[in-house]
Amino acid sequence: MENVEVDLGERSYEIKIGTGLLANLDQYLVEAGIKTGTKLLVITDKRVKQLYGEDIEFSLTQSNFEFRLTAVPEGEGSKSLEMAQKLYDEAVDFGLERNSVIVAFGGGVVGDLAGFIAATYMRGISLVQVPTTLLAQVDSSVGGKVAVNHNAGKNLIGAFYQPETVIIDLEVLTTLDERDIKSGLAEIIKYGVIWDQDFFEYLKTNSEAIKNLDFEILTKIIQRSCQIKAEVVAKDEKEEGLRVILNYGHTIGHAVEALAGYGEYRHGEAVAIGMVSAVKLAHKLEMVTENEVQKQIELISSLDLPITFNSLELDDIIAKTKQDKKVQDGRVRYILPNRIGEVEVVSGISEKLIIEVLKEQCQEGLGCT
Incomplete structure (x- = not known):
């Protein structure tokens, strides 16, 4: 134990x-x-x-x-x-x-x-x-x-x-069914992106063992995930600053989850979509390289999590993000990566840029406008 x-x-x-x-x-x-x-x-x-x-x-x-x-x-x-x-x-x-x-x-x-x-x-x-x-x-x-x-x-x-x-x-x-396992894996990927590059690389190396429920590997990644969250919470229990980084991928993710109807996407599936949105936004803001974008997308995909969505109105997604708990002074705050292992809070992103990213993620011909 x-x-x-x-x-x-x-x-x-x-x-x-x-x-x-x-x-x-x-x-x-x-x-x-x-x-x-x-x-x-x-x-x-x-x-x-x-x-x-x-x-x-x-x-x-x-x-x-x-x-x-x-x-x-x-x-x-x-x-x-x-x-x-x-x-x-x-x-x-x-x-x-x-x-x-x-x-x-x-x-x-x-x-x-x-x-x-x-x-x-x-x-x-x-x-x-x-x-x-x-x-x-x-x-x-x-x-x-x-x-x-x-x-x-x-x-x-x-x-x-x-x-x-x-x-x-x-x-x-x-x-658990397979989708529920994958839903948890999205949050585990999140910890690597926001806090620990070595952990991110460990997930890449062991993706097949993780999907096969290797208990030895699972124990390590659950323990490290809990350690990272414990470290963040110990520094900022009530989300007055640092703890907000734990919401990486959640701003768009929560909007997609809610608008699709709770259950259409598991929470982790929606967060995976949101993480792709976040890293793509970071790239458009010249915070990360195209290589770092691809690394995240490849890991998310290798664990069979979605990177695109369908049948949602893009303006509705924007509107839903404005109800996010991280909104401050009427401005939506996004958690965006500077590199794998480090993120920062960014607000004031233009809706035009966000729509641009969402259009890239929306599957063609499936009702996104």
Whole structure:
């Protein structure tokens, strides 16, 4: 098992990464300081409950935790204030108290939703993240961002709220479909671009092993991804400066994801498209060379992620970016690379230039105007 420390002073916590960790979930909760007998509301989705519900129940019973397992429907539709209200009702019915714990057991939707409940119920109770998708393991479960969606945009209603621990079991990845694995790989590529050129090269070298779910390689890339995010979060927990670089590829990506209808593109697929937009913008602004553009596109493509999109109005994409959470003083801020391993925040980019890039990414004859 590998460990990564998220250094946030009194709110520091450990990320545990390995295989077979779910079988000993109760022990890891105790190691994180949660007393046996504590009430746990385990929030999951219906598919994960079907796959692992009995295993979780057996593990928690071993240490005499008082728990309830509740499942929400799969998909972004569950990340809403309406679903939050149902979970608050569940928490009240179960009798959760200030010393109780919310366990987020699922992918990014469950992690964000359950984390939002933990952050707001009784002004905040303890949270444990047990991510079951690659995307959640390397991104949403680490760093303390929790939220629900609003009609105007993704994750607009939320908080910064750190967990007590994060428990990552690689074996759950074997039950994911191929698209969900690829979705997580996009965020992993992101870490190489924004922070670590050697890591980017490691991904290139090992792309086939990664696609074949080589656990040894996956452990290394998950650990390094978590380390990078932990380093950034430790320097800027509440996104007052540096942490914004973690949104590389997300400005266009979130717009594509929302406009296509959540589910048409997985989050990571949309981010992959957004990363291509970002590096192409950087090239047009003479920040990176054509060679660096091609390196990113080649790695994204080698991991079977999309680099183009279809059937979207380009003006709608521009309009959607203006609802992005990184907008400051009415100006959309883009995270753009200076080179592989380093990015900066750029605002004031002309819409004409952005449209130019989007036209290059739009597949011919598929409805982009």
